[in-house]
Amino acid sequence: MISEAMQKAMNDQINAELYSAYLYLSMAAYFESISLGGFSNWMRCQAMEEQTHAMKFFDHISERGGRVLLQPIEGVATEWESPLAVFEAAYGHEQKVTALINNLVKIARDENDNAALNMLQWFVDEQVEEEKSADDVVQSLKLIGGAGHGLLMIDRELAARAFVMPTATDAA
Numbered sequence: 001m002i003s004e005a006m007q008k009a010m011n012d013q014i015n016a017e018l019y020s021a022y023l024y025l026s027m028a029a030y031f032e033s034i035s036l037g038g039f040s041n042w043m044r045c046q047a048m049e050e051q052t053h054a055m056k057f058f059d060h061i062s063e064r065g066g067r068v069l070l071q072p073i074e075g076v077a078t079e080w081e082s083p084l085a086v087f088e089a090a091y092g093h094e095q096k097v098t099a100l101i102n103n104l105v106k107i108a109r110d111e112n113d114n115a116a117l118n119m120l121q122w123f124v125d126e127q128v129e130e131e132k133s134a135d136d137v138v139q140s141l142k143l144i145g146g147a148g149h150g151l152l153m154i155d156r157e158l159a160a161r162a163f164v165m166p167t168a169t170d171a172a
Contacts, residue, residue, distance in 0.1 A: 002064035003111045010057045015071045017054035021047045023076040038159030045163040084141040091134040098127040
């Protein structure tokens with residue numbers, strides 16, 4: 001059985017993950033509006049990944065006899081100054097999500113909830129990858145000055161990203 005404290009924290013995390021998906025969809029729409037389809041693809045893949053993360057928390061709560069309580073999703077930004085500004089925002093957002101995951105780990109430790117700790121370890125590892133992925137694009141955009149042929153090269157590179165649905169063992 002999941003504790004009330006862990007259930008509440010994970011319900012809050014479901015909301016945070018769905019907010020993340022909504023934010024990345026907004027970023028994809030921004031990139032579509034400035035004809036950067038590869039950048040948009042990267043953000044669409046990221047949005048799908050965040051939805052998958054929300055469902056992992058949803059399933060964990062349900063499997064442990066808890067109750068999922070969905071909350072309203074806050075509005076997101078819709079405009080940015082540049083592709084660099086978008087990816088800096090994405091990187092900053094991932095740092096916030098990392099802090100949320102770290103807080104969940106603390107709650108799980110305080111509650112002596114080994115099942116949650118086991119599941120959360122996947123998210124700890126995932127956040128290292130999430131931050132690096134966004135920061136890699138930030139650094140590339142800084143190197144090219146955010147414009148010109150370099151921007152088009154990065155757009156092509158980001159167009160190659162594909163969302164891969166995790167298997168059941170990925171977050172067991």
